[in-house]
Amino acid sequence: MPDETSAITTDQVQHLANLARIALTPDEIAHLAVELGSIVDSVRKVTEVATPDVPATSHPIPLQNVFRQDVVGEVLTPEQALAGAPDSFDGRFRVSAILGEEQ
Amino acid sequence: MAALMSFEEALEKFEPVLGFEVHVELSTATKMFSAAPNDFGGDPNTNIAPVDLGLPGSLPVVNEQAVRYSISLGLALGCSIAESSRFARKNYFYPDTAKNYQISQYDEPIAFDGEVEVELDDGTLVKIPIERAHMEEDAGKLTHVGGSTGRIQGAEYSLVDYNRAGVPLVEIVTRMIFGTEHRAPEIARAYVATIRDIVRSLGVSEARMERGNLRCDANVSLRRRGTTTLGTRTETKNVNSLRSVERAVRYEIQRQAAVLDAGGTITQETRHWHEDTGTTSPGRPKSDADDYRYFPEPDLLPVVPSRQLVAELRAALPESPAAFRRRLQTEYGFTESEFRDIINANLLVEMEQTVAAGAAPAQARKWWLGEILRIANARGVEPGTLISPLHLSELIALVETGMLTDRLGRQVLEGVVAGEGSPDDVVEARGLAVVSDDTALLAAIDEALATQPDVLAKIRDGKVQAAGAVIGAVMKAMKGQADAARVRELVLERANS
Numbered sequence: 172m173p174d175e176t177s178a179i180t181t182d183q184v185q186h187l188a189n190l191a192r193i194a195l196t197p198d199e200i201a202h203l204a205v206e207l208g209s210i211v212d213s214v215r216k217v218t219e220v221a222t223p224d225v226p227a228t229s230h231p232i233p234l235q236n237v238f239r240q241d242v243v244g245e246v247l248t249p250e251q252a253l254a255g256a257p258d259s260f261d262g263r264f265r266v267s268a269i270l271g272e273e274q
Numbered sequence: 275m276a277a278l279m280s281f282e283e284a285l286e287k288f289e290p291v292l293g294f295e296v297h298v299e300l301s302t303a304t305k306m307f308s309a310a311p312n313d314f315g316g317d318p319n320t321n322i323a324p325v326d327l328g329l330p331g332s333l334p335v336v337n338e339q340a341v342r343y344s345i346s347l348g349l350a351l352g353c354s355i356a357e358s359s360r361f362a363r364k365n366y367f368y369p370d371t372a373k374n375y376q377i378s379q380y381d382e383p384i385a386f387d388g389e390v391e392v393e394l395d396d397g398t399l400v401k402i403p404i405e406r407a408h409m410e411e412d413a414g415k416l417t418h419v420g421g422s423t424g425r426i427q428g429a430e431y432s433l434v435d436y437n438r439a440g441v442p443l444v445e446i447v448t449r450m451i452f453g454t455e456h457r458a459p460e461i462a463r464a465y466v467a468t469i470r471d472i473v474r475s476l477g478v479s480e481a482r483m484e485r486g487n488l489r490c491d492a493n494v495s496l497r498r499r500g501t502t503t504l505g506t507r508t509e510t511k512n513v514n515s516l517r518s519v520e521r522a523v524r525y526e527i528q529r530q531a532a533v534l535d536a537g538g539t540i541t542q543e544t545r546h547w548h549e550d551t552g553t554t555s556p557g558r559p560k561s562d563a564d565d566y567r568y569f570p571e572p573d574l575l576p577v578v579p580s581r582q583l584v585a586e587l588r589a590a591l592p593e594s595p596a597a598f599r600r601r602l603q604t605e606y607g608f609t610e611s612e613f614r615d616i617i618n619a620n621l622l623v624e625m626e627q628t629v630a631a632g633a634a635p636a637q638a639r640k641w642w643l644g645e646i647l648r649i650a651n652a653r654g655v656e657p658g659t660l661i662s663p664l665h666l667s668e669l670i671a672l673v674e675t676g677m678l679t680d681r682l683g684r685q686v687l688e689g690v691v692a693g694e695g696s697p698d699d700v701v702e703a704r705g706l707a708v709v710s711d712d713t714a715l716l717a718a719i720d721e722a723l724a725t726q727p728d729v730l731a732k733i734r735d736g737k738v739q740a741a742g743a744v745i746g747a748v749m750k751a752m753k754g755q756a757d758a759a760r761v762r763e764l765v766l767e768r769a770n771s
Contacts, residue, residue: 190365190565190567191365192367227570229360229570229572229576230570230572230575230576234575235358235575235576235577235578236575236576236577236578237335237336237575238335238336238337238338238341239304239309239335239336239337239338240338240339241302241303241304241337241338241339241340242303242304242309243303243304243309243310243311244304244308244309244310244323245309245323246310246311246320246321246322246323247319247322247323247324247327249317249318249319249320252319252322252327252436253319255327255329260433261318261433262317262318262319262435263318263319263417263433263434263435264319264369264372264433264434264436265431265432265433265434266369266431266432266433266434267431267432268418268420268430268431268432
């Protein structure tokens with residue numbers, strides 16, 4: 172549908188990039204606005220066919236109710252847990268102070 | 275410090291609209307998606323599995339017990355249980371989760387469309403509409419270091435303990451609550467108390483607010499009288515006691531009214547409750563749900579509870595706290611105010627268990643609301659943590675049968691509270707039983723009478739009060755461990771023999 176061009180603006184791409192903490196150049200933003208737009212167009216095409224009685228598919232394999240018994244298993248040692256930490260202090264991960272709050 | 279309008283004036287000009295998000299930590303043995311222990315009191319980063327850190331290659335698997343608990347809780351909230359439910363990723367960058375997303379539920383929560391009946395202090399019933407109850411995982415705990423205030427602003431760095439990351443949570447979300455009017459703060463408190471009582475009666479959570487097992491975010495907005503437009507809401511966090519819930523709602527009503535009345539606007543934001551000053555301060559601007567970019571969790575499969583399981587869990591639901599209250603009030607025969615005292619002290623469950631263990635309701639009430647509550651208040655702990663209902667019923671039986679006097683009973687209670695074992699253990703170890711051996715008592719009486727010969731003569735003359743001096747001496751000799759009534763009987767017997 173070449174006439175129905177995407178509704179994705181460069182501002183929206185910039186906002187998304189900020190949310191995902193990805194630094195993009197103006198060129199990349201312009202490029203992605205076009206690409207994301209065509210993806211949205213494709214999805215729109217699918218929704219035209221998929222009537223409300225077609226359930227959304229999040230998994231291609233028909234499996235459900237895969238559970239684990241509530242039984243304690245192995246844990247990492249604090250040393251193992253902290254092994255991949257960029258920085259640690261007093262048994263805890265050390266991160267730079269971030270302005271913000273728990274969600 | 276924000277300007278406040280008086281509560282009365284605020285209510286004259288505006289109608290408060292409330293909403294609550296209550297997070298309940300489930301008391302499963304393990305975490306929501308990993309087999310690490312659900313236990314975060316101890317040393318930092320000792321109860322974590324690779325899944326809790328989102329390490330590459332690790333995959334979450336749903337804890338079946340957490341799902342059962344969530345369904346039971348949903349049913350107790352009067353909700354429908356979803357035919358099919360799935361998890362979703364809530365994406366955000368904050369170091370309380372190592373994965374940069376929280377596994378939650380979005381468009382297919384496990385439970386939805388419920389209603390909770392809340393009873394206010396004067397017995398008024400209020401119905402609170404529940405929109406949904408969904409499953410999710412808790413986040414890690416951050417300590418901000420280096421700032422002068424210890425709070426986020428000004429901190430130099432933060433330390434993270436992920437022991438709590440992945441602990442199973444149910445988040446209970448109400449619909450907008452209208453018509454609370456002057457009772458809004460009271461209703462807020464009563465609602466959270468009701469949720470606490472429900473989860474405790476189900477046994478799905480310890481539900482201790484001071485420990486963060488149950489956390490409440492209170493949404494408040496104001497609508498100007500005579501208009502139909504809803505106001506902008508704020509979401510107050512960090513409200514960690516029932517009293518704070520009530521105060522925070524009252525404060526937000528007064529603060530927002532002052533802002534609106536002065537021609538200002540309310541910013542949609544989270545606000546932080548400060549227990550010490552009784553105020554809220556602005557947190558972050560509230561993100562739109564869209565900004566979390568929720569999408570179905572690809573690592574987890576749908577949860578499709580069988581109707582049979584739902585029926586089983588429904589049949590196993592305990593009596594609702596409201597029905598429980600009504601039943602006990604009838605059974606115990608206390609006056610309204612006597613019964614209200616028990617409820618206000620939050621000791622109804624303890625009362626019921628103590629009576630079930632054999633104690634008379636009046637005795638159980640006397641001990642819980644008297645000596646035990648006194649010790650609990652002095653120590654700043656919940657009375658129920660001091661002594662088990664079974665031990666208390668044993669203690670009451672010892673007093674009732676005359677093995678202990680009231681005073682000795684209090685000493686035994688002290689021993690039980692100190693962790694010295696059951697009442698029988700304490701009686702034995704401390705040698706506290708009442709001396710009921712008449713031989714020992716008579717020996718002490720004879721000795722006392724010998725040193726006070728005039729007393730004997732007085733008693734024989736009919737001056738029975740004179741016996742008091744001898745009884746006192748005997749009680750002293752027995753170190754208080756004698757039944758004064760029995761001593762008196764024996765003294766009179768001896769004098770008149």
